Amino acid sequence: MKIQQKLQLYQISVIFSMLFALVGFSYNTWRLEVSEYNNNVRLASFEILKELAALEQLLYVAHYDQDMQSASPRKGWIKVGLIKDFSYLTNKQVQVGATNLQKTWSQNWENISTSNQSVELIVNDIDEVRASIKTLLTSLQ
Numbered sequence: 001m002k003i004q005q006k007l008q009l010y011q012i013s014v015i016f017s018m019l020f021a022l023v024g025f026s027y028n029t030w031r032l033e034v035s036e037y038n039n040n041v042r043l044a045s046f047e048i049l050k051e052l053a054a055l056e057q058l059l060y061v062a063h064y065d066q067d068m069q070s071a072s073p074r075k076g077w078i079k080v081g082l083i084k085d086f087s088y089l090t091n092k093q094v095q096v097g098a099t100n101l102q103k104t105w106s107q108n109w110e111n112i113s114t115s116n117q118s119v120e121l122i123v124n125d126i127d128e129v130r131a132s133i134k135t136l137l138t139s140l141q
Contacts, residue, residue, distance in 0.1 A: 038140045044089035045133045048098075051086070052126050055079040062112045063119045073109045080105045083129065091136050097129035 055076060062071035080102050087098035104125045108118035 034141055040089055041091075041136065041140060044086045045094075045137055048083050048086045048090070048094070048133060049130065051079045051083045052130055055083070056123060056126050059112055059119050059122055063116075066113055068113055071112075073112070076105065076109055076112075087129075090133070093132045094129060094136060097125065097132045101125040101129055 058071045058076050058079065061067050062073075065071075084098045084102050087095045101122070104121050108115070108121055111118040112122070
């Protein structure tokens with residue numbers, strides 16, 4: 001009878017140990033996936049923020065300094081394209097903002113040196129993408 005009790009206790013402890021290991025492994029796997037996702041989102045967000053700042057600087061150089069050589073619209077197209085591409089690593093709100101920025105840029109890039117309204121429209125979209133990114137970054141786990 002004593003051997004039977006010891007064997008039963010051993011079996012229970014083995015089952016408990018296996019369940020504990022399985023739960024621990026599952027949590028660790030989930031945590032690594034979430035951490036990797038968060039890391040990718042952060043990296044993409046920081047790159048978008050850098051490109052937004054560069055695009056805004058390009059706008060101001062083109063509009064206020066009238067230096068279309070330094071602030072070539074081709075550079076702006078590249079920056080807008082990068083912003084849109086990086087937005088796919090974030091969330092839907094940032095993606096929508098990047099798409100709106102691309103549309104606004106495509107409708108107004110020719111007038112950035114002469115039109116205050118064109119610059120304001122583009123800057124408003126830049127600010128919306130920035131706000132979306134800040135919201136996203138504060139929501140990460």
